[in-house]
Amino acid sequence: MRRPGPLALTCCDPLAAVTNATARIILICSGKGGVGKTTLTANLGIALAQLGQRTVVLDADFGLRNLDLLLGLENRIIYTAQELLAGSCRLEQALVKHKQQPNLALMPAGNPRMLEWLTPEDMRTVANLVAERADYVLIDCPAGVEQGFKNAAAACHEAIVITTPEMSAVRDADRVIGLLNSQGIQPIQLVLNRVRPRMVANQEMMSVADVTDLLALPLLGLVVEDEQVIVSTNRGEPLTLNGNGSPAARAYHNVARRLRGEQVPLHDPTRERRGLRARLLNKLGMAGN
Amino acid sequence: MALFEFLQRLLGRQKPSGTLAKERLQLVLAHDRSDLNPELLEQMRREILEVVQKYVEIDLEEGDVSLETEDRVTALVANLPIKRARPAALTAPSD
Ligand SMILES: Nc1ncnc2c1ncn2[C@@H]1O[C@H](COP(=O)(O)OP(=O)(O)O)[C@@H](O)[C@H]1O
Ligand SMILES: [Mg+2]
Numbered sequence: 001m002r003r004p005g006p007l008a009l010t011c012c013d014p015l016a017a018v019t020n021a022t023a024r025i026i027l028i029c030s031g032k033g034g035v036g037k038t039t040l041t042a043n044l045g046i047a048l049a050q051l052g053q054r055t056v057v058l059d060a061d062f063g064l065r066n067l068d069l070l071l072g073l074e075n076r077i078i079y080t081a082q083e084l085l086a087g088s089c090r091l092e093q094a095l096v097k098h099k100q101q102p103n104l105a106l107m108p109a110g111n112p113r114m115l116e117w118l119t120p121e122d123m124r125t126v127a128n129l130v131a132e133r134a135d136y137v138l139i140d141c142p143a144g145v146e147q148g149f150k151n152a153a154a155a156c157h158e159a160i161v162i163t164t165p166e167m168s169a170v171r172d173a174d175r176v177i178g179l180l181n182s183q184g185i186q187p188i189q190l191v192l193n194r195v196r197p198r199m200v201a202n203q204e205m206m207s208v209a210d211v212t213d214l215l216a217l218p219l220l221g222l223v224v225e226d227e228q229v230i231v232s233t234n235r236g237e238p239l240t241l242n243g244n245g246s247p248a249a250r251a252y253h254n255v256a257r258r259l260r261g262e263q264v265p266l267h268d269p270t271r272e273r274r275g276l277r278a279r280l281l282n283k284l285g286m287a288g289n
Numbered sequence: 290m291a292l293f294e295f296l297q298r299l300l301g302r303q304k305p306s307g308t309l310a311k312e313r314l315q316l317v318l319a320h321d322r323s324d325l326n327p328e329l330l331e332q333m334r335r336e337i338l339e340v341v342q343k344y345v346e347i348d349l350e351e352g353d354v355s356l357e358t359e360d361r362v363t364a365l366v367a368n369l370p371i372k373r374a375r376p377a378a379l380t381a382p383s384d
Contacts, residue, residue, distance in 0.1 A: 166310075167310050167313065167314060170314055171314065171317060171318065171321065174318050174321060174322070175321065177361075178321075178322060181361075199307075200307065202305070202307075203305030203306075203307040203308055204305060204306050204307050205306075205307050206307050206310050206311055207307065210307070210310075210311045213311075214311065214314055214315065214318060216360045216361045
C-alpha cells in the first residue's frame with residue numbers, strides 16, 4: 001500500500017523537521033508485551049503535566065493502540081498521526097487535549113494499516129512536530145524489536161526501559177537495551193514494574209538489585225504490583241490524575257520528579273521489615289517508592 | 290511457599306527460584322550479548338584447548354571455557370588447571 005496523499009510542505013522539508021532543542025523526546029519500551037509500557041506512559045504523562053510541563057504522549061503502537069483508552073480520551077479522537085503525516089489536518093487538530101490536565105495532549109495512533117508503509121523518518125517527523133509544542137514527548141512503543149520498534153526508536157533522544165522481575169521480560173529488555181545502545185540513544189533508564197515484595201522476601205522473585213545488576217541500567221523507578229492500576233484503567237483515569245495515594249501512584253509521581261532531575265530517594269519496599277510500624281507508615285502514605 | 294519446598298530449601302536441597310532465575314539469566318544474557326551460537330562457542334572452546342595443550346598439559350575434565358558477563362561487558366573466561374608444562378614447550382616450536 002502506498003502512503004495516502006502528499007505530505008504537507010513542512011513535513012517534506014528535512015530542515016523543518018529539525019528538533020525543538022528544548023523538548024525531551026523519550027521512548028518508553030520493553031521488548032516484551034504486557035509489562036506496563038502504556039500504563040507508565042499515561043501516568044507519567046499526567047504526572048509531568050501536573051509539574052507544569054507541557055507534555056505530549058505519542059501512541060506509536062499502531063497495531064494495538066490503547067493509550068487513548070487509559071487516558072479516557074477514546075471518544076474525542078477525530079484526527080490521528082496519519083492525517084497529520086498526510087498533511088490533511090493541522091497539528092492542533094490532531095492533538096487531543098486532556099480536559100482535566102490541559103498541559104497534557106495525546107497524539108493518537110493512526111490506522112493499523114499504516115504499519116505497511118510507515119518509516120522511521122515518518123515517526124521522526126511526527127515526534128518533531130509535536131515537540132514544537134512540548135517540554136516532554138513520551139512515545140508509547142509497541143512490543144517486539146521489529147519495524148514498529150525501529151520506527152519509534154528512530155524518533156527518540158533517550159529511553160526508559162520498563163520490565164517486570166521475570167525471566168522473559170528481563171531477557172527481552174536486555175535485547176532492547178542492546179539495540180538502543182547501538183543507536184547511540186542516551187540516557188537509558190530502568191523502571192521495574194509489578195514487584196511483589198512478599199515474593200522477593202521469600203526469594204521467589206528476583207530482587208531489585210538482581211535486575212539492575214543483570215541489565216546494568218540506572219533505576220528510575222520501582223512500581224509494586226497494585227490492584228489500583230486495573231481499577232484506574234477501567235475508569236480511563238490514570239492513577240496520577242486524582243491524588244490517589246496508592247503505592248503505584250506514588251511511584252509514578254516519583255518517576256516524574258526524578259526525570260526532572262530531582263533527587264528523590266528510592267525506597268525499596270522489599271527491604272523494609274514488614275513490622276507493624278512499617279505497615280502503619282505505609283497505610284498513612286508516609287513511605288513512597 | 291509450599292511446606293515441601295520450604296523443607297527442601299531448609300535442607301539446602303533446592304535453591305529459591307528467584308536465585309535460580311538470576312543465575313540462568315546471567316548465562317543466557319552473556320550468550321545473547323555475544324551473538325555467538327553454541328556451535329561456534331564449542332568449536333572455539335575445542336581450538337583453544339588444542340592450542341593450550343601444545344604448551345602445557347591440562348586437566349581436560351576440569352577445564353572450562355565460558356562466557357561471563359558483568360556491567361554489559363561480556364568476557365571469554367578460560368579456567369584451565371595446568372598439570373605440568375610440556376618439555377617441548379621449553380624450546381621454541383619448530384614449525
Ligand atoms: N504495577 C502494576 N500492578 C498491577 N497491574 C499492572 C501494573 N502495571 C501494569 N499492570 C497491568 O498489566 C497489563 C499490561 O499493562 P500495559 O501498560 O498495557 O502493558 P504494555 O503497554 O507494556 O503492553 C494491564 O492490564 C495493566 O493494568
Ligand atoms: Mg501497550
